[in-house]
Amino acid sequence: MRVANWRTAGDWAQSAADIIVQRSLQEGFGLTVTEAIMRAKPVLASRGGGISAQIEHDHNGLLLDDPARYQRLYRRSAGP
Numbered sequence: 147m148r149v150a151n152w153r154t155a156g157d158w159a160q161s162a163a164d165i166i167v168q169r170s171l172q173e174g175f176g177l178t179v180t181e182a183i184m185r186a187k188p189v190l191a192s193r194g195g196g197i198s199a200q201i202e203h204d205h206n207g208l209l210l211d212d213p214a215r216y217q218r219l220y221r222r223s224a225g226p
Contacts, residue, residue: 160178160181160182160185160187161185163187164187164188165187165188165189165190166178166179166182166187166188166189166190166207167189167190167191168189168190168191168192168197170192170194171192171194172192172194172195173191173194173195173196173197174195174196175195175196175199175200176191176196176197176200179191179197179200179201179207180200182207183200183201183206188206188207188208189201189206189207189208190207190208190210191207191208191209191210192209192210192211193209193210193211197209
């Protein structure tokens with residue numbers, strides 16, 4: 147059996163997004179980040195863990211050093 151044009155919700159969401167936000171502060175090697183890079187989407191993420199090995203700051207994304215600032219940005223983007 148062959149399933150054609152099958153896509154996950156993540157595929158659709160990343161394709162429609164202008165930027166990908168990786169919310170975790172520590173990540174081994176984030177598949178979400180890898181998929182975003184494959185789609186040429188900029189990534190906003192913390193510098194923790196393996197994420198910084200995937201993202202070149204100011205090239206394919208932004209790496210934040212301050213977890214408190216990262217959380218404030220996320221809360222502001224989430225709305226009231």
